[in-house]
Amino acid sequence: MSAFFEVTNLGVRIGDTAIVSNLNIGFREGEVTALLGHNGSGKSTLLKILARQLSPSTGEASLLGHSFRDTGAREFARIVGYLPQHPPGTDGLTVRELVALGRYPWRGPLGRYTDEDHQLIDQAIEDTGLSRFRHRSVDTLSGGERQRAWIAMLLAQKTRCLLLDEPISALDVKHQVETLRLVHRLAEERDLTVIVVLHDVDLAARFCDRLVALREGQSIADGTPQEVMTSDTLETIYGVPMGVMERAPGQWVSYVH
Amino acid sequence: MYAETRLATNTPGLPARLPLAAALLWLGALAASASPWLAELDPAALISAFWTYNSHDYTSVLAHFSWAPRVSVAILIGCGLGLAGAVTQQVLGNPLASPTTLGVEAGGQFGVTIATLFAPAVLAFSPDLAAVAGGLLAIFLVIALTWRLGFSPVTVILAGLVITFFMGALNMAFLLLKGEWLGNLFIWGAGSLVQNNWTPFMDLWPRVLVLALALVLLMRPLQLLQLGQASASSLGARVGMIRMLALFLVVLMSATVVSRVGVVAFVGLAAPVLARLLGARNLVERLVWSTLFGGGLLLLADTLAHWASTWGDGSLVPTGTTTALIGGPIILLALQSFRNTHHMPGQDASPTGFIPIRRPAVVIGSVLLTLLLATFIVSMGWSPGLQEWSWTPLSQWDDAWVWRGPRMLAAILAGVSLGLAGTLIQRMTGNVMASPEMLGISGGAALVMVLIVLSGAEVGRAGQLTAATVGAAGALGLLILLARRHRFAGTQLLLGGLALYVFMDSGLRLVMASGGTVASKLLNWMYGATWLISESEALALLSLILLISLCLFTVIRPLTILPLGDTSASSLGLPVGRARLALLLLAALLTASATVVIGPLSFVGLIAPHLARVLGQHTVGRQMMVAALAGGLLLAVADYLSRIVVYPGQLPAGLLAALVGGLYFLWGLSRHGRS
Numbered sequence: 044m045s046a047f048f049e050v051t052n053l054g055v056r057i058g059d060t061a062i063v064s065n066l067n068i069g070f071r072e073g074e075v076t077a078l079l080g081h082n083g084s085g086k087s088t089l090l091k092i093l094a095r096q097l098s099p100s101t102g103e104a105s106l107l108g109h110s111f112r113d114t115g116a117r118e119f120a121r122i123v124g125y126l127p128q129h130p131p132g133t134d135g136l137t138v139r140e141l142v143a144l145g146r147y148p149w150r151g152p153l154g155r156y157t158d159e160d161h162q163l164i165d166q167a168i169e170d171t172g173l174s175r176f177r178h179r180s181v182d183t184l185s186g187g188e189r190q191r192a193w194i195a196m197l198l199a200q201k202t203r204c205l206l207l208d209e210p211i212s213a214l215d216v217k218h219q220v221e222t223l224r225l226v227h228r229l230a231e232e233r234d235l236t237v238i239v240v241l242h243d244v245d246l247a248a249r250f251c252d253r254l255v256a257l258r259e260g261q262s263i264a265d266g267t268p269q270e271v272m273t274s275d276t277l278e279t280i281y282g283v284p285m286g287v288m289e290r291a292p293g294q295w296v297s298y299v300h
Numbered sequence: 301m302y303a304e305t306r307l308a309t310n311t312p313g314l315p316a317r318l319p320l321a322a323a324l325l326w327l328g329a330l331a332a333s334a335s336p337w338l339a340e341l342d343p344a345a346l347i348s349a350f351w352t353y354n355s356h357d358y359t360s361v362l363a364h365f366s367w368a369p370r371v372s373v374a375i376l377i378g379c380g381l382g383l384a385g386a387v388t389q390q391v392l393g394n395p396l397a398s399p400t401t402l403g404v405e406a407g408g409q410f411g412v413t414i415a416t417l418f419a420p421a422v423l424a425f426s427p428d429l430a431a432v433a434g435g436l437l438a439i440f441l442v443i444a445l446t447w448r449l450g451f452s453p454v455t456v457i458l459a460g461l462v463i464t465f466f467m468g469a470l471n472m473a474f475l476l477l478k479g480e481w482l483g484n485l486f487i488w489g490a491g492s493l494v495q496n497n498w499t500p501f502m503d504l505w506p507r508v509l510v511l512a513l514a515l516v517l518l519m520r521p522l523q524l525l526q527l528g529q530a531s532a533s534s535l536g537a538r539v540g541m542i543r544m545l546a547l548f549l550v551v552l553m554s555a556t557v558v559s560r561v562g563v564v565a566f567v568g569l570a571a572p573v574l575a576r577l578l579g580a581r582n583l584v585e586r587l588v589w590s591t592l593f594g595g596g597l598l599l600l601a602d603t604l605a606h607w608a609s610t611w612g613d614g615s616l617v618p619t620g621t622t623t624a625l626i627g628g629p630i631i632l633l634a635l636q637s638f639r640n641t642h643h644m645p646g647q648d649a650s651p652t653g654f655i656p657i658r659r660p661a662v663v664i665g666s667v668l669l670t671l672l673l674a675t676f677i678v679s680m681g682w683s684p685g686l687q688e689w690s691w692t693p694l695s696q697w698d699d700a701w702v703w704r705g706p707r708m709l710a711a712i713l714a715g716v717s718l719g720l721a722g723t724l725i726q727r728m729t730g731n732v733m734a735s736p737e738m739l740g741i742s743g744g745a746a747l748v749m750v751l752i753v754l755s756g757a758e759v760g761r762a763g764q765l766t767a768a769t770v771g772a773a774g775a776l777g778l779l780i781l782l783a784r785r786h787r788f789a790g791t792q793l794l795l796g797g798l799a800l801y802v803f804m805d806s807g808l809r810l811v812m813a814s815g816g817t818v819a820s821k822l823l824n825w826m827y828g829a830t831w832l833i834s835e836s837e838a839l840a841l842l843s844l845i846l847l848i849s850l851c852l853f854t855v856i857r858p859l860t861i862l863p864l865g866d867t868s869a870s871s872l873g874l875p876v877g878r879a880r881l882a883l884l885l886l887a888a889l890l891t892a893s894a895t896v897v898i899g900p901l902s903f904v905g906l907i908a909p910h911l912a913r914v915l916g917q918h919t920v921g922r923q924m925m926v927a928a929l930a931g932g933l934l935l936a937v938a939d940y941l942s943r944i945v946v947y948p949g950q951l952p953a954g955l956l957a958a959l960v961g962g963l964y965f966l967w968g969l970s971r972h973g974r975s
Contacts, residue, residue, distance in 0.1 A: 094530075095533075096533065096534065115536075116533070116536040116538055117536030119536065120536030125530065125534035126531075127530035127534075130527070130528065130531060131393075131527065131528035133526060135581040135582060136526065136581075136582060137582075141527075144523060144524060144527065145535065147520065147524055147535045147537065148535055148536040152519075152520045153517065153520070180581075193531075196531075
């Protein structure tokens with residue numbers, strides 16, 4: 044399988060501080076990857092680079108073998124969808140209107156919405172379980188529902204890849220699990236590549252195929268949950284002594300000593 | 301898997317009140333506009349006046365060439381400005397944005413003034429060119445200033461407001477220096493829609509239509525902006541370019557209007573606000589209904605202006621005045637309904653990052669006092685003569701005092717009281733960007749005085765001071781009442797101030813348009829002509845300020861406690877209500893006494909407390925003292941400069957203070973973003 048994203052010699056500087064330096068990493072198609080690391084480790088920055096929200100100071104990023112520089116804005120948006128960490132208030136938009144905006148990369152400023160577009164929009168709402176909220180204002184939804192509405196917009200975008208920046212950090216445990224389960228299911232059904240920044244290493248290990256840990260802009264651990272979920276590796280990632288138990292196959296519990 | 305709840309299953313429809321209100325507005329405006337004509341023409345004939353006329357009937361001719369084009373122009377411009385306002389709000393994600401509040405209209409006017417003076421050929425070639433250049437300059441300044449602050453809504457409006465004041469002050473400076481060339485700009489600048497044929501309308505409609513179509517084509521990209529920069533660009537929209545393009549079109553639209561009929565303020569703000577308040581939800585609805593409301597509002601305002609002109613003594617009442625009268629209440633209405641989600645710059649500036657080193661008050665105080673003394677000596681002694689600069693010998697100071705003393709004393713006192721009032725207000729509201737000028741408190745004082753001038757009554761200084769105090773107290777009280785719910789957070793206070801300023805401005809325009817001696821007197825006073833002060837008045841002011849300063853000693857401690865919050869303050873044994881009232885009265889009195897001397901538009905009340913802070917004074921008492929000295933020094937220098945800059949002519953000291961103060965404020969604003 045060829046690399047979906049390929050990042051070589053990546054460096055990002057903001058002012059005088061190097062956030063990421065000399066990072067080489069690739070992401071395969073159809074893989075669900077979690078980016079781990081403590082605050083300030085550069086994981087959100089890496090995600091923003093992949094979403095083309097930031098441009099690298101040095102190095103090269105490419106999508107499906109083409110450099111980011113050669114890809115048009117809407118062309119890129121048809122392949123990669125990005126959910127920022129704090130989506131803004133939507134000022135009265137209903138769920139369906141929000142989701143419909145996901146068709147912009149395909150239809151542009153003037154193109155008419157066809158039946159197919161409307162089908163995709165309804166399908167996205169259906170898939171995220173928001174049918175009942177279709178005509179509700181997004182601002183009046185609860186945190187978990189609002190998060191799903193934004194994910195639905197990304198689905199309507201019909202991309203092959205989702206980049207999610209801490210999608211569950213503001214949710215309670217029930218909604219955290221529901222959101223990740225939803226992402227996991229969608230990734231399988233629609234054969235999506237997903238890269239998600241997460242804080243909770245147990246949930247990450249549970250729902251992702253691959254864990255990548257960053258510290259000071261360097262990749263310090265990279266592998267399947269099986270490989271990463273050891274007390275030594277976790278200690279390197281978070282800098283505190285940690286232990287891990289495998290309660291059942293594929294279900295780890297980590298704890299601080 | 302997900303909780304089942306009972307919910308509406310239909311698309312939320314248009315609230316019925318929206319079309320109802322629009323229909324009422326249009327019908328009311330049309331009926332009001334047509335009613336004087338219906339006595340002489342039957343309705344069918346009146347309607348046909350839009351395309352034909354009966355050459356044997358004078359009324360019919362008049363209707364065809366005067367009434368019908370005026371109505372058409374009002375509707376056209378109103379619709380255009382309404383649309384432009386709605387687009388501006390969408391682009392900046394800011395419920396207060398509009399061509400007026402961003403300074404575009406003031407910029408356009410400034411451009412035309414400059415062109416009239418220095419390059420009249422440009423105006424003959426195309427009046428739009430100068431206005432567009434001025435408008436672009438204004439919006440460029442606003443954007444450049446707020447770039448680093450990430451376009452935070454209130455900051456953008458603050459910057460726009462200051463640019464408006466600043467360009468207004470520049471306009472005035474030119475007007476006072478070259479009045480003979482610019483007389484007509486008075487009426488023109490106030491937005492008059494009087495027509496005598498169809499040419500202006502025919503000239504205007506293709507431009508407005510093309511611009512409107514271009515804006516409508518941008519609809520879908522504009523919609524994406526609602527999702528925030530990150531999401532919009534991840535959907536493939538070029539956010540920067542969309543913003544740029546949309547704002548450019550808005551500037552074109554406003555400048556086209558400004559260059560033809562002058563500043564028609566606040567239609568671009570009032571129409572979208574009204575549409576939003578009545579329940580226009582998404583962008584399409586907002587654009588459509590703002591356009592409709594804009595047309596209706598301007599027609600109504602224009603009709604009112606027309607009526608006022610006929611009922612009054614025949615002097616022209618420009619439409620700009622009545623739009624401001626309608627715009628003011630709508631802004632106040634909006635004040636009540638917007639959720640307070642915006643932050644004021646300065647309110648969240650973390651104290652740790654922005655507090656300069658503390659310095660001993662005695663040192664700073666004596667440095668300022670020395671400077672003040674030096675200014676006093678230079679101002680009294682060193683002055684330009686007809687041939688050369690010379691020192692007035694000490695023996696002649698007695699004679700010189702009559703000319704140079706009282707005005708300087710009054711200027712210093714005004715500076716002192718503005719410094720004190722500014723500190724009081726900043727401490728009361730807990731907001732370092734608040735000041736008598738920005739919050740419209742000076743505007744309130746000025747409004748009452750403008751009204752007195754309008755009514756033609758003769759009052760002495762004492763009467764003026766009382767009236768101004770009432771105005772200032774009224775304004776401040778109103779603000780506190782309105783903002784109480786929101787704990788004096790930025791948007792509400794600022795909007796209130798804006799509304800008051802609008803009222804004052806409209807009164808002023810009215811006086812200007814009527815022309816005559818009253819206008820020039822008022823103009824001089826508005827921009828702080830200190831030469832109007834007599835010795836006894838200055839001395840009376842001195843004793844008043846000294847008295848108030850004594851009172852201030854008793855409020856230092858309450859003022860330290862109040863920002864801790866009502867609960868903490870009252871549990872410390874402070875009668876919160878009474879303390880607030882006392883502070884309010886003191887601040888109003890101080891503002892009023894300064895406004896009587898220096899006019900409402902100097903930025904001293906904003907700058908002096910800020911300077912005191914920068915100079916390292918953080919406790920209430922010290923900040924007040926140093927702010928008072930700094931304010932006095934600023935205006936003393938301004939007064940001296942106003943005497944010598946265009947010698948043997950004079951400029952009002954307040955105008956100079958406003959120009960310098962505006963620059964300082966803009967600098968401070970851009971500095972704020974870096975911390």
